[in-house]
Amino acid sequence: MITIKNWEILVNKQFELDRLIIEKNNIDLKWFSYSNIKRLKLALLVEVGEFANEIKSFKAWRKKTEINWTKAKEEFIDCLGYFIGLCSIYQINFLFNFVEENSQDLPFNELLLNFFVKTNDLFIVEDEQFYKLGATKLTEKKAIITYHNWLKIFNQICNKLSINEQELLDIYLEKNRINQQRAKEK
DSSP states (O other), X not given: OOOHHHHHHHHHHHHHHHHHXXXXXXXXXXXXXXXXXXXXHHHHHHHHHHXXXXXXXTOXXXXXXXXXXHHHXXXXXXXXXXXXXXXXXXXXXXXXXXXXXXXXXXXXXXXXXXXXXXXXXXXXXXXXXXXXXXXXXXXXXXHHHHHHHHHHHHHHHHHHXXXXXXXXXXXXXXXHHHHHHHHHHO
């Protein structure tokens, strides 16, 4: 789904945005810290919830089930920004087996549940000392696999939403541009 070349573009744009937000908002935030990792993971879970709310597949009580697919895709791509932030801190290497294709067509509710689970399962180091040492690269295979598993479910949802790599990149870059503009205006 995402080539290494485009992954690098996404990582660089997210890095620019994260730095701009910290700079313009006078945030006293240590980027490499357990408190920031928790903040990023919580924000990612919130974005997954916002995406689920746009899909509305779990809302059996709704008579009108019209979905704003543009908004749903934007919320979905917002998840990617926080995920990239976590990956950057932990220096997750996706050069091998980058994203597996999965042709399994699951119902949205199952995909959403899996998305929540895989987001919650993302490994984070809970020892503040780890971050103070400055070398934050994850090396334990079990920990790294949680990030690969997240990307797999992300890819499955891309397939369900019929988002190809170029559309993903276009949505992300437009959202990043808007967020950078907002940050500059502060």
